[in-house]
Amino acid sequence: MSGNEINRRDFLKFMGIGGASAAALSGCDMPTTVTLEEGKEKVAAYLVPEEYVIPGVGVWFASTCQQCGAGCGVHGRVREGRLLKVEGNPDSAINWGGLCQMGQAGLQGHYNPDRLSKPLVRKNGSLVEVSWNEAWALVEEKTSAVKGDRAAWLTGSVSGHQAALLSKLQDSVGSKNHFVYEVINNRVAEAVNEAMLGEAVPRYRFDKAKAILSFGADFLGTWVSPVHFTYEYAGFRSGDRGVLITVEPKMTLTGANSDLWVAIRPGTEGVLALGIANVLLTKHQVDGSRLPAAARDAIAQYTPDKVTEITGVAGDTVVKIATYLKQRSPSLVLSGASAHDHANGYQSAAAIMMLNVLLGNVGQTIESSGGFPVKELTAKRGSSKALADFAALADQGALDVAFIYGANPVFTAPAHMKFADKLAKVHFKVALTLFADETTAMADVVLPLASPYESWGTMVAAYQPQEMTLGMQQPLMQPLYAETRSFGDVLLALLKKRNAADYQRYDDYYAYLRNAMTQLPAGLRQGKSDAEFWDTTVQKGLLKVSTTAPALKANVPDLTQKTAAAASDFPFHLVPSARLGLWDGRHANLPWLQEAPDQVSKVYWDSWAELHPKTAAQLGVKEGDFIRIESDQGAIEAQVYVFKGVHPEVVAVPMGQGHENYGRYASKRGVNPLKIVSAVTDEKTGEIATHATRVKITKTGKSSQLPRLGGSDRQAGRRLVGTVTADVFRKTEGGSNVA
Amino acid sequence: MDVQAEVPNAVPPVGEHKGDKVPQPIEFPHDIHADKNGINCMYCHTYARRSKVAGIPPTSKCMGCHTVIATDKPRIKQLTEYWEKHEPPQWNKVHDVPDFVHFTHEKHLRRFIFDNEGMDVSRASEVCAFCHGDIKKMTVANKVKPLNMGFCVRCHEKNGGPSDCWKCHK
Numbered sequence: 001m002s003g004n005e006i007n008r009r010d011f012l013k014f015m016g017i018g019g020a021s022a023a024a025l026s027g028c029d030m031p032t033t034v035t036l037e038e039g040k041e042k043v044a045a046y047l048v049p050e051e052y053v054i055p056g057v058g059v060w061f062a063s064t065c066q067q068c069g070a071g072c073g074v075h076g077r078v079r080e081g082r083l084l085k086v087e088g089n090p091d092s093a094i095n096w097g098g099l100c101q102m103g104q105a106g107l108q109g110h111y112n113p114d115r116l117s118k119p120l121v122r123k124n125g126s127l128v129e130v131s132w133n134e135a136w137a138l139v140e141e142k143t144s145a146v147k148g149d150r151a152a153w154l155t156g157s158v159s160g161h162q163a164a165l166l167s168k169l170q171d172s173v174g175s176k177n178h179f180v181y182e183v184i185n186n187r188v189a190e191a192v193n194e195a196m197l198g199e200a201v202p203r204y205r206f207d208k209a210k211a212i213l214s215f216g217a218d219f220l221g222t223w224v225s226p227v228h229f230t231y232e233y234a235g236f237r238s239g240d241r242g243v244l245i246t247v248e249p250k251m252t253l254t255g256a257n258s259d260l261w262v263a264i265r266p267g268t269e270g271v272l273a274l275g276i277a278n279v280l281l282t283k284h285q286v287d288g289s290r291l292p293a294a295a296r297d298a299i300a301q302y303t304p305d306k307v308t309e310i311t312g313v314a315g316d317t318v319v320k321i322a323t324y325l326k327q328r329s330p331s332l333v334l335s336g337a338s339a340h341d342h343a344n345g346y347q348s349a350a351a352i353m354m355l356n357v358l359l360g361n362v363g364q365t366i367e368s369s370g371g372f373p374v375k376e377l378t379a380k381r382g383s384s385k386a387l388a389d390f391a392a393l394a395d396q397g398a399l400d401v402a403f404i405y406g407a408n409p410v411f412t413a414p415a416h417m418k419f420a421d422k423l424a425k426v427h428f429k430v431a432l433t434l435f436a437d438e439t440t441a442m443a444d445v446v447l448p449l450a451s452p453y454e455s456w457g458t459m460v461a462a463y464q465p466q467e468m469t470l471g472m473q474q475p476l477m478q479p480l481y482a483e484t485r486s487f488g489d490v491l492l493a494l495l496k497k498r499n500a501a502d503y504q505r506y507d508d509y510y511a512y513l514r515n516a517m518t519q520l521p522a523g524l525r526q527g528k529s530d531a532e533f534w535d536t537t538v539q540k541g542l543l544k545v546s547t548t549a550p551a552l553k554a555n556v557p558d559l560t561q562k563t564a565a566a567a568s569d570f571p572f573h574l575v576p577s578a579r580l581g582l583w584d585g586r587h588a589n590l591p592w593l594q595e596a597p598d599q600v601s602k603v604y605w606d607s608w609a610e611l612h613p614k615t616a617a618q619l620g621v622k623e624g625d626f627i628r629i630e631s632d633q634g635a636i637e638a639q640v641y642v643f644k645g646v647h648p649e650v651v652a653v654p655m656g657q658g659h660e661n662y663g664r665y666a667s668k669r670g671v672n673p674l675k676i677v678s679a680v681t682d683e684k685t686g687e688i689a690t691h692a693t694r695v696k697i698t699k700t701g702k703s704s705q706l707p708r709l710g711g712s713d714r715q716a717g718r719r720l721v722g723t724v725t726a727d728v729f730r731k732t733e734g735g736s737n738v739a
Numbered sequence: 740m741d742v743q744a745e746v747p748n749a750v751p752p753v754g755e756h757k758g759d760k761v762p763q764p765i766e767f768p769h770d771i772h773a774d775k776n777g778i779n780c781m782y783c784h785t786y787a788r789r790s791k792v793a794g795i796p797p798t799s800k801c802m803g804c805h806t807v808i809a810t811d812k813p814r815i816k817q818l819t820e821y822w823e824k825h826e827p828p829q830w831n832k833v834h835d836v837p838d839f840v841h842f843t844h845e846k847h848l849r850r851f852i853f854d855n856e857g858m859d860v861s862r863a864s865e866v867c868a869f870c871h872g873d874i875k876k877m878t879v880a881n882k883v884k885p886l887n888m889g890f891c892v893r894c895h896e897k898n899g900g901p902s903d904c905w906k907c908h909k
Contacts (some may be wrong), residue, residue, distance in 0.1 A: 054786050
């Protein structure tokens with residue numbers, strides 16, 4: 001080993017203590033365990049190399065992200081057969097090359113050490129690993145004789161050919177029981193859109209709007225299709241800079257970007273909307289003839305003073321918002337979870353949508369999407385009522401078999417639903433999943449799924465911006481585990497048993513999908529041959545579909561507002577806020593996302609409770625103190641984060657943490673605010689009113705440092721972030737108005 | 740056993756290392772191929788000029804010749820067995836750098852061979868020998884150069900290679 005000896009003197013020289021420059025590099029000759037390792041690692045060559053494969057050089061393949069329902073197109077870099085990185089597909093009109101942190105972290109789901117690699121079957125009360133064949137035989141034995149509505153599927157949002165295949169499976173069994181459950185959904189607004197516009201999911205044109213008024217629609221963070229909206233928002237803010245106003249009880253990422261942020265008492269958003277309409281009609285002489293007389297009567301009741309009394313929003317703020325909307329047309333008014341997850345959610349959402357009708361936005365910034373032309377492929381949008389419906393059936397003993405996929409209801413269901421007890425009444429429960437979680441712990445059979453990056457599929461997002469897109473999901477690598485199957489393959493295998501004649505000729509889901517794609521209407525295939533159409537769609541990762549959009553209607557229903565009475569025992573409102581990253585908790589097992597600080601509070605790895613400084617002072621708590629938040633359903637404990645961006649009557653706790661059984665990164669970390677949600681539903685749609693819970697707060701006396709990136713929220717006059725007025729910006733920094 | 744390479748516009752790196760003999764599933768004789776038969780290193784390690792890794796030749800490449808050449812030799816019979824079982828041999832890695840070191844064969848070959856005026860590609864083995872030693876004379880390769888940071892940095896200093904930390908550490 002001549003040339004490699006290192007002694008103490010050389011080491012000190014290397015560390016800069018010796019100082020003789022001639023020896024400056026001698027420390028770099030230090031033998032390390034790695035450089036001396038010879039013959040410790042194996043290296044296998046290809047037997048026959050693929051022509052396009054060069055070891056060490058990545059190849060990018062297109063697919064579709066499955067981390068939420070937005071359906072962003074992705075490109076994945078594959079090297080030596082391994083997927084190393086995903087980025088947005090620039091051709092996708094949904095994300096134009098962008099990808100959010102949840103999409104980026106998709107790799108961590110794929111390579112997660114907690115992934116299930118073998119099926120589990122319950123034997124003597126506990127789940128044990130068995131072969132796929134054994135588990136499958138058990139599923140066959142227990143489910144083949146079950147007919148009709150005694151078999152149910154409980155899934156998250158599904159779309160594309162997997163949804164179509166699931167419908168066909170349900171038809172073959174004779175069951176209508178497919179419950180599509182999402183705790184973070186936009187169902188109330190969809191119902192209002194359906195009634196008022198004639199279309200549940202129209203297009204919102206942020207790029208055409210000159211002012212946006214958002215009632216808790218966190219479109220930059222967690223609402224519907226955030227990556228797309230962020231792009232449109234960038235257009236909205238550049239050039240002739242649009243004005244963003246956000247009204248919500250707790251500041252979201254969108255709220256933090258607003259020109260005017262307004263804290264509102266939860267559940268009173270509809271009243272504020274009517275108050276704004278009142279100012280528009282009385283002060284700004286906006287033409288109210290678009291509204292029916294009953295609606296104008298309802299609006300007339302809500303003068304700014306009355307609005308202030310109910311909502312807590314100052315009268316001059318109401319006038320200010322109305323003035324912005326009047327001056328800047330067309331505008332866009334949106335509603336999100338904090339506005340409509342209440343008992344009066346539908347009325348609030350209707351009053352908010354009414355503003356679009358009054359301001360003439362319908363047809364300008366709210367357009368018809370026309371709907372995806374192949375109906376069986378459209379997204380089955382999730383609701384939380386679906387969970388209650390499923391639970392009710394299970395409770396009656398009406399279900400013999402339940403298949404659960406893409407949802408973790410035992411974790412996300414509120415405690416009052418007693419979901420676990422009701423699920424236990426289903427005789428045979430099959431969970432299809434990548435990971436063991438709270439729900440799979442109750443299953444009789446757990447079938448391990450291949451990851452989205454190992455599976456074939458198609459995806460049609462519920463929200464389709466600008467142009468219709470069918471996302472193509474292709475495997476980016478061979479499965480990591482031999483005994484996993486894609487969701488499509490499981491559905492196909494189940495169908496083959498029930499309808500052999502139609503499906504026997506497909507060896508696997510790939511064969512089915514390829515055939516099904518070539519059966520799409522000729523107009524979608526743009527005159528291509530089967531092979532050419534398939535190849536180009538897979539290569540591009542998406543299929544663009546043009547549709548003709550009809551005009552939207554603009555009906556205005558009864559706008560009578562009901563607001564909940566104050567509850568003296570429980571003086572505070574609980575806001576279980578959605579968090580970009582952990583989402584409803586499904587991504588809590590991805591360490592990048594646990595480690596990524598929340599965009600607003602900058603807390604990581606834990607839960608926290610946001611309190612207004614005034615409230616914190618009243619309660620005598622400071623940042624890091626643990627408080628007990630108690631509703632009529634139970635209590636949780638979390639550390640206080642004192643923050644001005646929250647209504648003084650509100651305590652906001654993010655969703656996503658509090659797992660008991662979801663792998664090494666998620667378990668025993670933080671609390672789940674959904675557990676203490678009161679038994680309230682939206683009166684019109686039956687959606688669980690997650691924001692309608694009243695709580696009381698008590699000090700626990702415990703305190704420790706809140707895990708939080710960054711110290712102060714204030715610049716303390718140091719101008720760390722400089723600001724200029726829009727006029728100065730246009731003159732000096734550019735923008736489209738500059739010649 | 741430093742090679743007295745006279746590659747134009749290049750100063751070979753200095754340093755020696757007495758590596759262990761690493762056993763391999765088939766004792767591949769580099770001397771017969773590269774020296775006796777004069778096969779260019781890059782004929783088998785085809786990826787070296789295009790990628791960061793030189794690449795272990797695919798089994799199909801071996802079989803390209805050995806379905807007809809020397810088929811009666813025991814090592815070729817062993818190779819043919821692998822081929823027929825559809826299993827590439829699992830070689831033991833002799834030359835390696837730590838995972839935090841980013842080394843690209845392609846850039847080094849470009850500097851010393853392809854973009855090097857007066858250098859003939861048929862003499863590639865002399866450049867390979869900078870870091871791998873005179874493999875032409877070996878049967879089973881063993882490591883004769885230290886491949887540690889001092890070895891690399893001294894060569895970079897002499898040959899005008901980049902000295903930014905992030906060129907190699909990323």
